[in-house]
Amino acid sequence: MKKADVVDFYARLAADNPHPETELAYGNAYQLVVAVALSAQSTDIGVNKATRLLFETVKTPAQMVALGEDGLKQHIKTIGLFNTKAKNVIALSERLIAQYGGEVPADRAALETLPGVGRKTANVVMNVAFGAETFAVDTHIFRVGNRTGLARGKTPLAVELKLDKATPQPFRLHAHHWLILHGRYVCKARTPECWRCNVADLCAFKPKTPAPKLRAKQET
Structure with missing residues (x-):
């Protein structure tokens, strides 16, 4: 696609939707990490249904660890690969506590070290939570x-x-x-x-x- 066409391409998409947002529901950067990790091979609608009640009470890594893997599974059992995802979410929560004081790092390389977080997930978090110009x-x-x-x-x-x-x-x-x-x-x-x-x-x-x-x- 020619450079002039690329500008026109984006300009038309922007005119239709000037302020696009992720369709995943979340309340803070930590919940966003969890939601994106859960969305792999699942729909955003399905993830939102599963996390609606979960995110009412679990807002931090410490609260997720306290809920435990079995407790998390009860919330996300309607999502594909929920067993593996539950294990990863607990593990990434533990690592956030141990290495980052319970805060989500604003660094793509650091995010990619978290269990269950690949480059795509890290790019989403960097863009949505921290305003980075990344392409997930x-x-x-x-x-x-x-x-x-x-x-x-x-x-x-x-x-x-x-x-x-x-x-x-x-x-x-x-x-x-x-x-x-x-x-x-x-x-x-x-x-x-x-x-x-x-x-x-x-x-x-x-x-x-x-x-x-x-x-x-x-x-x-």
């Missing part, structure tokens, strides 16, 4: 980056690095939210809804998906 590449951003031609790469890291290089100001802070939401609701995995996409003319994906009624006529 999940399946949606990986798809949108490759499909549109905005940032093509064979791995999430390759796409992240290309996004970092290609994305100009003033779009860097909110870029990953715009791309996630676009992939989640418009540029969907199975059938991208090109007929209602406001950046379709800038996108490299072909052939464009027609509107449902027109597609039905074409198939008859």
